[in-house]
Amino acid sequence: MQEHSKPSSAELTSVAWHISTKSENGGGSCVEAGPLADGSGRVAVRHSRRPGGEVIVYTRAEWEAFIGGVKDGEFDFPDTSC
Template identity: 85%
Template sequence: MVTPEELAGVTWRISTRSANGGGQCVEAGPLADGSGRVAVRHSRRPEAEVIVYSRAEWEAFVGGVKDGEFDFSTP
């Protein structure tokens, strides 16, 4: 569980590829505690639940995205 204080130090990023100026996507940012954990939230509901991933989990996800493992737009 992440505290509100930990989230206060997050610099959130939105993909430049998101629609409507970033209003319909996810935001992600590293926690400022130096742990390497990454927080993810819905950009339209920043006050809602936040999911926090370990550095290893985040790196595995990003690697999979770069490798095309999550490209659901093609059969």
């Protein structure tokens, strides 16, 4: 992962956060993601239960690689529940 500058509090307040519709019944343990409004293409990710907590920021290329892997099934882990 490349080194990035950490977004300011003001930048994070302007993020239009999104939660997957598939997470709506997840009991509130969801991941939120949204683009930074600075035109860099970077995407911020946070835990929905801790909106003031840590935020991880990815470059557009990193985000697209992750989304591509999800669409290709690279993160389809086997069900280990009993």
